[in-house]
Amino acid sequence: MDLDAVRTFVAVADSGQFLEAAAQLSLTQQAVSKRIAGLEKALSVRLFTRTSRGATLTVDGQAFLPHARAVLTAADNALASVQSGRRPLRVDMITSRVAPALLLRGFHQAHPDARLDVVTLFDIDAATSALRAGTIDATFRAVNAPQRQLVEGLCSERVFDEPIQLLVNPRHPLADRDRVSPIDTGGQRIWIPGLVEGTEWADFYTQFAATFQLNIDAVGPNFGTEHLLDVIADSPSTATLVGTHTRLVWPAQHDLRRIPIIDPTPVYPHSLIWKQNNPHPTLSVLRDHLMAATPRLSPGAAPLWTPSWAEPDSL
Secondary structure (H helix, E strand, C coil): CCCHHHHHHHHHHCCCCHHHHHHHHHCCCHHHHHHHHHHHHHCCCEEEEEEEEEEECCCHHHHHHHHHHHHHHHHHHHHHHHCCCCCEEEECCCCCCCCCHHHHHHHHCCCCCCCEEEECCHHHHHHHHHHHHHHCCEEEEECCCCCCCCHHHCCEEEEEEEEEEEECCCCCCCCCCCCCCCHCCCCCCCCCCCCCHHHCHHHHHHHHHHCCCCHHHCCCCCCCHHHHHHHHHHHHCCCEECCCCCCCCCCCCCHHHHHHHHHHHHEEEEEEECCCCCHHHHHHHHHHHHHHHHHCCCCCCCEEEEEEEEECCCC
């Protein structure tokens, strides 16, 4: 079906005049008549009856009009979905619980008119593939280079270093500490299910454990965050590691404790990754917001630890 003809039909139906519709569409009256005739031929019905006052819809024309409007709306929405600046900026993150979700929510609060779509892909490989394919505009990831260099055409900026904390129940040997060092946790079982080999988060915790000789255990099925919290609450000898900005809610009876880790403080290096030639105007607004509004950690205030593969700090 010729969309120009459908648009012309709606214009004539709304104005009741071929001449007025022609003026609205910047066409000649002859061109309008030709489009309507072509549409009537394609549909095998008469859509208008010409009168001395203009054009009135036939019964078939009246039946076709609401569907014609729906066709034009769908076509306009389809066009907007692929036009940079009109469609939402599509941003990926690992889950909605982690720090990038708070960063993106802060951006939305500062720029309420910016349209966003949020997706959750599994790992950096899936995210970079989606960036190259154009199905997302940006992703928040830890860039574990040089093991996994970003392919040509992708750019990244390290936008937030998130401190990692120890999570324990009240009976744990370290529960009464205000803070602990990595060495203090060396003899404790730290359970982190879901450390999939080759992922950026598994690389982070593997190097952290190797650096400070920690006992990080990833054995067992990953039934999700709620199950992990239940296990920590029931075991006086098991702890886990969580990001400072990771949103966790547990039953009051669990009474779990978040304990800061210091000397050094391990920080998870979140970066924003995007395709270099992506013209979406909201992408540059997001980048500027992250660089201006994201809280910074001062390396001089306390010693920090990041894995050796983390991309250089661009803050």
